[in-house]
Amino acid sequence: MESFRLEVDATRSVSALLVKPDNPVACFVFAHGAGAGMGHPFMEKVANALFDRRVASLRYQFPFMEARLRRPDHPTVAQATVRVAVDGARRRFPNSVLIAGGKSFGGRMTSRAQAASPLPHVSGLVFFGFPLHAAGKPSTERADHLVEVKIPMLFLQGSKDKLAEPPLITTVTQRLGARATLHIIDEADHSFHVSRRSGRTDEDVINETATTVADWLTERGTSDRCR
Numbered sequence: 001m002e003s004f005r006l007e008v009d010a011t012r013s014v015s016a017l018l019v020k021p022d023n024p025v026a027c028f029v030f031a032h033g034a035g036a037g038m039g040h041p042f043m044e045k046v047a048n049a050l051f052d053r054r055v056a057s058l059r060y061q062f063p064f065m066e067a068r069l070r071r072p073d074h075p076t077v078a079q080a081t082v083r084v085a086v087d088g089a090r091r092r093f094p095n096s097v098l099i100a101g102g103k104s105f106g107g108r109m110t111s112r113a114q115a116a117s118p119l120p121h122v123s124g125l126v127f128f129g130f131p132l133h134a135a136g137k138p139s140t141e142r143a144d145h146l147v148e149v150k151i152p153m154l155f156l157q158g159s160k161d162k163l164a165e166p167p168l169i170t171t172v173t174q175r176l177g178a179r180a181t182l183h184i185i186d187e188a189d190h191s192f193h194v195s196r197r198s199g200r201t202d203e204d205v206i207n208e209t210a211t212t213v214a215d216w217l218t219e220r221g222t223s224d225r226c227r
Contacts, residue, residue, distance in 0.1 A: 002020070003015065008063060015066060017059045024096060025054045025214075025217060027092075027093045027097070027098050030100075030102055031062070031107065058088065082113045100114070100124075115146065124153065124217075125149065129157060129192065132163060133165075140172055146172070154212070158189050159185065160187060162190060169182065
């Protein structure tokens with residue numbers, strides 16, 4: 001694992017972590033959610049599970065998390081940070097496939113950045129719990145910008161995610177057509193936690209998400225272009 005810093009602008013820099021397997025098939029630029037940073041156990045476990053499947057990952061902090069503030073950055077700042085992280089990954093993996101996305105807020109900021117202006121060399125987006133709406137307030141407006149995203153997207157969503165009711169996220173992905181792949185994880189909530197009564201463990205869920213990402217790369221032919 002390599003740690004380094006990314007310069008967002010003249011006054012802000014953020015921490016980053018790179019996990020790189022031998023002969024990676026791709027690199028995932030992996031943004032954290034609004035409530036926890038890149039060092040959260042979920043982020044670390046996903047990165048390690050992807051490592052086992054030969055997918056490198058570059059995790060990074062948003063400025064608000066680096067400064068230990070509670071309120072997330074303005075979208076313009078968050079999207080600028082996404083772009084800096086993608087550039088950092090590209091410089092470290094000049095001949096590899098890049099995918100980008102993240103957990104909840106991080107995934108949404110990545111998609112907004114891509115919708116505003118395509119992220120250079122990024123060939124797909126992966127969302128770990130796309131935050132479609134606030135809890136108890138079902139709507140789809142937060143996904144309106146996704147029509148501007150012209151590259152493949154993978155949505156990993158828990159069946160008990162209160163921030164993305166399954167019927168609504170299904171409707172959103174269907175409207176996006178072949179660009180979108182939806183994978184519903186049974187019994188998982190927005191944090192990808194499952195209850196003991198489900199007969200599954202959180203580790204099972206982590207492995208399911210990582211395997212789904214690896215399979216999606218293969219099915220899309222993305223990994224074939226990394227060499």
